[in-house]
Amino acid sequence: MTIKVSVDAGHAGFGVTPGKRALDGSMYEWEFNDGCVRHFMDELSKYEAVEQLRVDDPTGKRDVPLSERAQKANAWGANLHVSFHGNAGPTTASGVETFVYPSTTAHNRQVALCIHNHIINATGRKNRGLKTADFQILRTTKMESLLIEGGFMTNAEELALMKTDAYRSKVGRAAAAGIAESYGLKRKVEPKPVAPVQAAQTQAAPTIRYMYTGGYAYDSLQKVHTFLFKGAHGYDVKRGPDGSIIFLIGPFDTSAQNFRDCMAELSKFDSNIRLLTREEAAKWRDK
Ligand SMILES: [Zn+2]
Numbered sequence: 028m029t030i031k032v033s034v035d036a037g038h039a040g041f042g043v044t045p046g047k048r049a050l051d052g053s054m055y056e057w058e059f060n061d062g063c064v065r066h067f068m069d070e071l072s073k074y075e076a077v078e079q080l081r082v083d084d085p086t087g088k089r090d091v092p093l094s095e096r097a098q099k100a101n102a103w104g105a106n107l108h109v110s111f112h113g114n115a116g117p118t119t120a121s122g123v124e125t126f127v128y129p130s131t132t133a134h135n136r137q138v139a140l141c142i143h144n145h146i147i148n149a150t151g152r153k154n155r156g157l158k159t160a161d162f163q164i165l166r167t168t169k170m171e172s173l174l175i176e177g178g179f180m181t182n183a184e185e186l187a188l189m190k191t192d193a194y195r196s197k198v199g200r201a202a203a204a205g206i207a208e209s210y211g212l213k214r215k216v217e218p219k220p221v222a223p224v225q226a227a228q229t230q231a232a233p234t235i236r237y238m239y240t241g242g243y244a245y246d247s248l249q250k251v252h253t254f255l256f257k258g259a260h261g262y263d264v265k266r267g268p269d270g271s272i273i274f275l276i277g278p279f280d281t282s283a284q285n286f287r288d289c290m291a292e293l294s295k296f297d298s299n300i301r302l303l304t305r306e307e308a309a310k311w312r313d314k
Contacts, residue, residue: 128159
């Protein structure tokens with residue numbers, strides 16, 4: 028069975044809903060509510076057998092009336108409606124509280140309490156408990172519903188948290204986890220990990236590097252040059268700023284056997300063979 032979850036971010040932003048902002052005007056309540064909703068929906072989408080519908084205006088430009096929000100959820104046939112809000116009160120008040128309609132079902136209370144507890148555990152904020160209220164959105168949505176007050180905008184410490192995406196993520200995702208637990212939702216199977224062979228190729232790709240050797244010792248350089256000349260490795264002869272001879276050898280896939288062979292052979296000669304960094308190689312290539 029698929030469960031249908033409708034959700035709304037309380038109010039609207041950009042001053043569209045009068046009041047409903049931090050005391051110092053630094054955040055609209057909607058910004059917090061919207062952040063929670065986005066994380067909530069993203070998290071819930073990771074589960075099977077759940078459909079979602081957002082019934083407010085996701086742009087925050089229009090304060091969709093509560094009657095319209097409830098009507099959308101009802102018409103869609105939601106099984107559960109979740110409303111996200113930020114609280115206001117005395118500056119000393121803080122914490123999270125969740126509301127259900129007074130005469131709602133025991134199951135609704137149970138689901139709401141599970142969600143509430145998940146949010147308390149995730150945020151570590153003061154637990155103000157599960158409460159009842161005759162809020163319009165709770166009264167007019169026909170299905171089970173709850174309203175989360177995820178923190179007090181009027182409390183300086185909590186407001187600072189509520190402005191962060193990290194806190195909004197905690198509230199939204201914890202609420203989704205509470206729904207998953209309540210309804211026994213199964214997490215979708217994650218995309219298959221990349222097959223080992225492909226993984227090795229992916230890892231090998233960025234390790235293509237050039238080797239460098241050079242110096243002044245004529246005999247040694249002669250041996251290096253002879254080896255390179257006869258071998259199958261690409262190379263380029265450069266002259267260093269100090270007049271030394273430099274062999275830019277490669278490019279190599281450093282995970283491949285031919286790289287190891289070449290390195291082993293060149294190490295036998297009296298030369299300062301070493302792997303170049305990408306930056307060094309680029310510098311030398313362009314000379
Ligand atoms: Zn509100």
